[in-house]
Amino acid sequence: MSRLFYGRRMLANSLAHVSISETQRFLLLALLIGIFSGLLVVLFHISIDVISWTSLGALAGRFHFARLLSPAAGAIIAVFVVRRIFPRAKGSGVNQTKIAIYSSEGHVSSSTIAGKFLACAISIGSGNSLGPEDPSLQMGAGVASLLGRVFRLPRNSMRLIAPVGAAAGIAAAFNTPISGVLFVMEEVLADWSATAVGSIVLAAVSAVVTMRAFLGNEPLFQIPSFELNHVSELMIYAGVGIAGGVLSALFMWLVERLKEQIHELPQWRHYALPAAAGFLTGVTGLWFPEVMGAGYDAVNSALHGEFVWQVLLYLALAKLLVTLLSFTAGTPGGMFAPALFVGAMLGGGLGGLAHRVWPQASSTAEAYMLVGMGAFFAGVFRAPITSIFMVFELSASYVIILPVMIANTTAYLLSRNLHPTPFFTMLAELEGVNLPSAEEKRNFQPLRVEDAMHRVSAAVQKEPGLHLFPDEPLDAALRLLASQHRIQVISRLEPHEVLGTLTLDDVHQAYGIATQEVLEG
Amino acid sequence: MFLLQGTFRTILVVSAVLILAFVATGFASSAYHREKQLLGEEHYKEGQQLAARGETEAAAEEYRKALLFSPEETNYRLSLATALIDAGRLDEAQSHLEQLLQEDPTNGLINLLLARVALQRNQLKMAKDYYQRAVYEYWPASESTERRKARWELVNLLSRTGQRNAVIAELIQLYANAPGDQQQKAKIGFLLLDNGAVSEAAQVFRDLVKQAPQDTMAHFGLGQVYFSSGDFVSARHEFERAARLSPHDPRTEQALALTNDVIDLDPVLPSISATEQLRRSQNLLSRVIKDLQACPGFQHRLDAAQKLLATKPQSKEDLSLRLHQAAQSLWHDKGLFCGSKPVNDRTLDTVLSRMNQ
Numbered sequence: 001m002s003r004l005f006y007g008r009r010m011l012a013n014s015l016a017h018v019s020i021s022e023t024q025r026f027l028l029l030a031l032l033i034g035i036f037s038g039l040l041v042v043l044f045h046i047s048i049d050v051i052s053w054t055s056l057g058a059l060a061g062r063f064h065f066a067r068l069l070s071p072a073a074g075a076i077i078a079v080f081v082v083r084r085i086f087p088r089a090k091g092s093g094v095n096q097t098k099i100a101i102y103s104s105e106g107h108v109s110s111s112t113i114a115g116k117f118l119a120c121a122i123s124i125g126s127g128n129s130l131g132p133e134d135p136s137l138q139m140g141a142g143v144a145s146l147l148g149r150v151f152r153l154p155r156n157s158m159r160l161i162a163p164v165g166a167a168a169g170i171a172a173a174f175n176t177p178i179s180g181v182l183f184v185m186e187e188v189l190a191d192w193s194a195t196a197v198g199s200i201v202l203a204a205v206s207a208v209v210t211m212r213a214f215l216g217n218e219p220l221f222q223i224p225s226f227e228l229n230h231v232s233e234l235m236i237y238a239g240v241g242i243a244g245g246v247l248s249a250l251f252m253w254l255v256e257r258l259k260e261q262i263h264e265l266p267q268w269r270h271y272a273l274p275a276a277a278g279f280l281t282g283v284t285g286l287w288f289p290e291v292m293g294a295g296y297d298a299v300n301s302a303l304h305g306e307f308v309w310q311v312l313l314y315l316a317l318a319k320l321l322v323t324l325l326s327f328t329a330g331t332p333g334g335m336f337a338p339a340l341f342v343g344a345m346l347g348g349g350l351g352g353l354a355h356r357v358w359p360q361a362s363s364t365a366e367a368y369m370l371v372g373m374g375a376f377f378a379g380v381f382r383a384p385i386t387s388i389f390m391v392f393e394l395s396a397s398y399v400i401i402l403p404v405m406i407a408n409t410t411a412y413l414l415s416r417n418l419h420p421t422p423f424f425t426m427l428a429e430l431e432g433v434n435l436p437s438a439e440e441k442r443n444f445q446p447l448r449v450e451d452a453m454h455r456v457s458a459a460v461q462k463e464p465g466l467h468l469f470p471d472e473p474l475d476a477a478l479r480l481l482a483s484q485h486r487i488q489v490i491s492r493l494e495p496h497e498v499l500g501t502l503t504l505d506d507v508h509q510a511y512g513i514a515t516q517e518v519l520e521g
Numbered sequence: 522m523f524l525l526q527g528t529f530r531t532i533l534v535v536s537a538v539l540i541l542a543f544v545a546t547g548f549a550s551s552a553y554h555r556e557k558q559l560l561g562e563e564h565y566k567e568g569q570q571l572a573a574r575g576e577t578e579a580a581a582e583e584y585r586k587a588l589l590f591s592p593e594e595t596n597y598r599l600s601l602a603t604a605l606i607d608a609g610r611l612d613e614a615q616s617h618l619e620q621l622l623q624e625d626p627t628n629g630l631i632n633l634l635l636a637r638v639a640l641q642r643n644q645l646k647m648a649k650d651y652y653q654r655a656v657y658e659y660w661p662a663s664e665s666t667e668r669r670k671a672r673w674e675l676v677n678l679l680s681r682t683g684q685r686n687a688v689i690a691e692l693i694q695l696y697a698n699a700p701g702d703q704q705q706k707a708k709i710g711f712l713l714l715d716n717g718a719v720s721e722a723a724q725v726f727r728d729l730v731k732q733a734p735q736d737t738m739a740h741f742g743l744g745q746v747y748f749s750s751g752d753f754v755s756a757r758h759e760f761e762r763a764a765r766l767s768p769h770d771p772r773t774e775q776a777l778a779l780t781n782d783v784i785d786l787d788p789v790l791p792s793i794s795a796t797e798q799l800r801r802s803q804n805l806l807s808r809v810i811k812d813l814q815a816c817p818g819f820q821h822r823l824d825a826a827q828k829l830l831a832t833k834p835q836s837k838e839d840l841s842l843r844l845h846q847a848a849q850s851l852w853h854d855k856g857l858f859c860g861s862k863p864v865n866d867r868t869l870d871t872v873l874s875r876m877n878q
Contacts, residue, residue, distance in 0.1 A: 305613040
């Protein structure tokens, strides 16, 4: 015993003397978070598939009504798990992670991980039209938070660690490390200058590597070769973008209206509505079984030309409808997979139609499916950069970049015009929570020094002391004005040239004018 | 400092949990993959049974399900593509085949299936490219017959598009790599002959005769080679041998009868007397007149030929020459008056064609 104790002390001492920086330690923890999140996503994936084989495969083969009733039964069980056993696992994974980052100092409870895992595996596996990515994101954040607590991270680090886990979770779920990182930066953090970028990337990569080690290197979609037939084809891609933008705005509007209506209903809604939505999904599944569950298999089949363009459009509409019902009813599960499904089928349907009308200049429907996927995703989630990279990462084709950029930007701008509130912000508002979003930041133009300074003639001499450049944020001036009452603004090109002066009154005035404008607006 | 603030025990516990998580996930994933593989195999076998019964649509559906469980299984995808081609779902088949081709561009079978898809779509150039790749790319040793099948399909396509030299080249390759199958070799010989490669066909049939002197087909083929090259006497010799080996073979009987007729009619056959040559030349011209009688606008030339027939010979050789030259001239111009009238008198056609060479 004494030898063992001595050995442990030796090891502890040697570890204490290992000289690694705080950043390196954070990276090591990110690696650990990635591995744990990857393992969790693997188990989540397996659970969904096993439940699906049982409820929709073998069971549906034996009992005629299994397919019809399975989603409803799954929805009731999943809601019970969330409401009665793990109440902290309620809500959108992205928003709950944001809440954890912005108001709970990165804390995500362990019961959230268990609740999300169980409830979403049951609801998605039983055929409800929802996806596993959003829960994976939250479970990743939960794993990170748990490890942070285990290693007693300081408060400031705890805030940083949740997005690291979120990136790991979503990257493993999509099998796309770049998109995972970008989505977290763009949507969850809403900040491109995040200090934890290195850790986020490391966690995403390690999660994907872990996931692939167990589930194989097969990509999410088996993408056929892609080529641009004719330059004029870009017009059709823009058309797909327009359709994606309009449909995504319509979808969000419907979610908003339905959520508002549902909110007014009595308590029975919590079980009755998911059950009803599940039943309707089962009924739809009798004609279009492809819409059940996440729907990736159907997208894969469609990518290989299994469906004609009319069927693709029917599938897009059917999936949109059942997802709308399941999601607004409160059935646990995410929106990413259904969004990709709807976008793919919409793009494929329109592309197939274009190919029929204009066969020489347009590609086959499959090429448009990828573009439609990105367009609808950009329209709903308002994450244009993620959507572009996601399609690029999925297709591994440089040729697709131009059509995707055109379609996604069109869809994004159109959807923003038609429904200004982004999807996750809308959900947060419906739940009475205020969360920052990338969209808000994009619309918000911070004041700069040049907006407040008094311009002076060229003859003014540069004085000693602190100076500012005209393009610096006005907030920076406030800090300097605490130590001196007037600051000179100098040119970046000619540092001796004084362009203007700035006082606290100027700053106040600038902010006052801005406030006035906002109020008038 | 957080990693070190956590005690040694924490690190140990986390490491143990990580190892346990790896082991648990490993067990779960191997059971999951096993189950997926079994389900995939189940659907694949079902698909094979359906395909064997000719239910291609249902077979394709089963193969699709098999692929959902094992998307990396090349065999499943190949079988699906084959079933889809049979069911006429060419777009979907092509998509699966192109994916397979991306993974294995040198696979002969995938190229062959893509060639068949292109052929069904009447994309002949593309089909030819895929066939050529199918022929020259990799085939497992156990599937060498498939390469031959691909080459035969390429030969058919090239024949269809009238690329005779390419057909001959492929046939020579087929012959060079032909197994001991006499029938296949004879088929190659006849195709060579049809495409005008008489000397190559002669070589094939001489080899066949040498290898199997009792083979009717070999003698018949060699007879055809002699007949095509105008050596009617040797042709008759070979046809007679073939007829002796297979006394009631109608094809041989017909060929022999035609050859005998040609020999009886041919006015330029070596070692015949001047009288016999004149008789044959008169016979030749009168058969030409008879054959062309029905064609409108030809009458004045036929009348002139009739007059020539009635001419008394001053020199038998000279008249023979004039007669068969007249016959040749009329035969040559018959297209102008008779259009694309089918040849009624094969003997006449053979003799005159031979004389024109």
